[in-house]
Amino acid sequence: MIAPRVVVLSIAVAGALGAAAGAASAQPAGTLEKVKASGVITVAYRDSSIPFSYLGDGGQPTGFGWEICGKVVDQVKKAVGRADLKVATQSVTSQNRIPLLDNGTIDIECGSTTNNSDRAKQVDFAINYFYTGTRLLVKANSPIKGFADLKGKKVVSTTGTTNFQVMRRMNQEQNLGFELISAKDHADAALLVQSGRADAFAMDDILLYGLRAGALNPADLAVVGDPVQVEPYAIMVRKDDAAFKKLVDATLAGLMKSGEFEALYKKWFQSPIPPKGITLGAPMSRELQDNLQALSDKPAR
Structure with a gap:
């Protein structure tokens, strides 16, 4: 009695797999x-x-x-x-x-x-x-002129970006001593700097220039530091x-x-x-x- 049940089950499973394979093959390939x-x-x-x-x-x-x-x-x-x-x-x-x-x-x-x-x-x-490197967006009157000036500062970068990884690695390897915080998008990160809740925003330099240009008062912001890790878009x-x-x-x-x-x-x-x-x-x-x-x-x- 056991064997027939196994056969029926096997046939059912095979049929289901065949139907699934047929459905998959019907989907566009690219x-x-x-x-x-x-x-x-x-x-x-x-x-x-x-x-x-x-x-x-x-x-x-x-x-x-x-x-x-x-x-x-x-x-x-x-x-x-x-x-x-x-x-x-x-x-x-x-x-x-x-x-x-x-x-x-x-x-x-x-x-x-x-x-x-x-x-x-x-x-x-x-x-x-496009090719770009990580630099810093700061207030124009900020004492931060480069990455060496970040000790004791709050630095924001956008979650899910290579820039966030670059800054975390730099902080660890060079013992720069800054607090790294995350923002959900570039506009939010820039707002943290403008509002004084972060001292610098680390991001691709061209995006920083764009955010600065789009600010209410562009002259209040500056892009500083030598580019780190030039990468392609x-x-x-x-x-x-x-x-x-x-x-x-x-x-x-x-x-x-x-x-x-x-x-x-x-x-x-x-x-x-x-x-x-x-x-x-x-x-x-x-x-x-x-x-x-x-x-x-x-x-x-």
Whole structure:
């Protein structure tokens, strides 16, 4: 009597597994298949990563990275044969951007995400499109002029960023003696400095320039210190999605070879930008100039 029960159970289990396998095989294999089937591509944006991805006039996403995402979407429409492709938007933070990409909530993120080896285990990165280093945002009258002046101070950095890890490691290895606190996003961290609840905000220098430019009184803030650990930014796509990464890389390569990338750079880093029409005045780094030729997606360590 035992044997027949085992057989019936085995058949039931096999049937269930077969159905599950069939359902799985019916799912789109990659981003291009997914958006072609759904008619929607979901593009992630950041609320305050000026000038890469942030909310501008009318509370709409804008920025250097956001505009490049638009160029990618144009190529996706051609690749999947859907001129009617809709673009959905999704706000992300440093903490949830990778999980939301991994679970399919978003399809691409063109913000201020550092391309490093740890993240490359979870996602893939396109050609690097910016290089930056960690510096400090302080009040203009602050005695802090560099990292050596942080002893006994409160230093904030954004949760989930490489900058937070850099500062924690520096504090331990160099015995700098500061208190490291976390903020949920860049705007919150900058507010802690402006309100006096933190003495310095450690973040990528270009983001600090953007936050300073967007402040009520930019002259009240200063970006100080020599850059620490220069790292690349890159567009994030899902892991092992070769076809979509190839499309994104080709889009970037086309922009870089045609000169359009440099025009976009001048627009967002060397010209007045919304919402206040302030110019960041950030020249293109030597690393980025070199990568316009190399077209490398090499991660930071």
